[in-house]
Amino acid sequence: MNLPFYIAKRYLISKKSHNVINIISWISVSGIAVGTMALIIILSAFNGLETLVEDLYASFDPDIKITVIEGKTFDAKEFPKDKILALSEVEFYNSALEEVALIKYEDKQTVATIKGVEASFYAMTGIDSLLIEGKVEQSSESSNNIIMGWGIADKLSLFISQSVYQVGVIVPKRGTKKGLVPGSEFNRKTANATGVFSVNPDFDTKYVLGELAFVQKLLKHKDRLSSVELGLKKGEDWDEVKEKVQAIVGGDYKVQTRFEMNELIFKTNKTEKWITFLILSFILVIASFNIIGSLTMLIIDKKKDVWILKTMGANNSVIRKIFFAEGMLINLLGAVGGMAIGAFVCWLQMQFGLLRLAGGVVDFYPIELNIMDFVHVSIIVIIIGLIASWYPVRILTRKHL
Secondary structure (H helix, E strand, C coil): CCHHHHHHHHHHHCCCCCHHHHHHHHHHHHHHHHHHHHHHHHHHHHHHHHHHHHHHHHCCCCCEEEEECCCCCEEHHHCCHHHHHCCCCEEEEEEEEEEEEEEEECCEEEEEEEEEECHHHHHHHCHHHHEEEECCCCCECCECEEEEEHHHHHHHCCCCCCCCEEEEEEEECCCCCCCCCCCCCEEEEEEEEEEEECCCHHHHCCEEEEEHHHHHHHHCCCCEECEEEEEECCCCCHHHHHHHHHHHHCCCEEEEEHHHHCHHHHHHHHHHHHHHHHHHHHHHHHHHHHHHHHHHHHHHHCHHHHHHHHHCCCCHHHHHHHHHHHHHHHHHHHHHHHHHHHHHHHHHHHHHCCCECCCCCCCECCCCCCHHHHHHHHHHHHHHHHHHHHHHHHHHHHHHC
């Protein structure tokens, strides 16, 4: 039997000569528990937000995007499409061409980026499931169908119900100067707005999607592309596939993963998460001062017990281990209780959506439990507990024993 641990356990649950010592001990447990619970809940909330952002960007951005380093477009005929499609990790392949255009509807107009895509784009991103009005319709030779972001439709006051609305798409002609005839320096085409999508404000206020052939005709860019987009099979390592693709396309092309395309956003999310973790860790440090106070009063209260133990042969090392174990028990009891309560609160939010978001992209605040968060929280709580228990025991036992 571990004698120091057994005695420390008895000290924690038994009644002291001064009741205030019991109160302070359980306040110490509660303080650690509340701090630990807050860490679990906050980290899980950041996990949920990170997953939500990833899902939102996955609804538009591909897993891997290939662009040319010099210039804006490249010849599709010279691109090694067959070699990339031969990669077993690639599930979707989309050719794209995009350019800034003026979108006009009746007396209203706005600037947007028109992006020509293939049918595989909708299968890869699932953006057709994010339509809030209308539907995706394949273009025929006699019609040019487009769908637009909610922000673009709102600026044009274009709200699709059962009807199809015609809009004008205007882009500058390449290499032309202002002519004598007004408007001669622009290419114009009429398109049918068949749907409105909503992903997030970054995309909703920027993009209009159309068929690749339509955009190529509009820009007079026959067989030209601005990017090739790849969707990978589930579970594939993006960085490994990126290296393979880069080796195929060579140094004239830039290959980026979705995380690299939106590096600032994803890094900001992770940075905010760990800054919050550090701030709450400092709160745990403050809560651990209660452990110091509890141990100080306990050492003073148990002078008689210490004298009896010494007469029975216990040395100062054993005495210190008893009070150190007492501090660690307070710390660990609070940590386990806090993690259990935090996990339960997160489960309630995940199951019942207690905290709802009015007008958000999701109905309730996203929460996602991650086992590594429990590991990180356990490590920081144990470190704080070790320091908070070791220091007062080391100092006070020299003074009072």
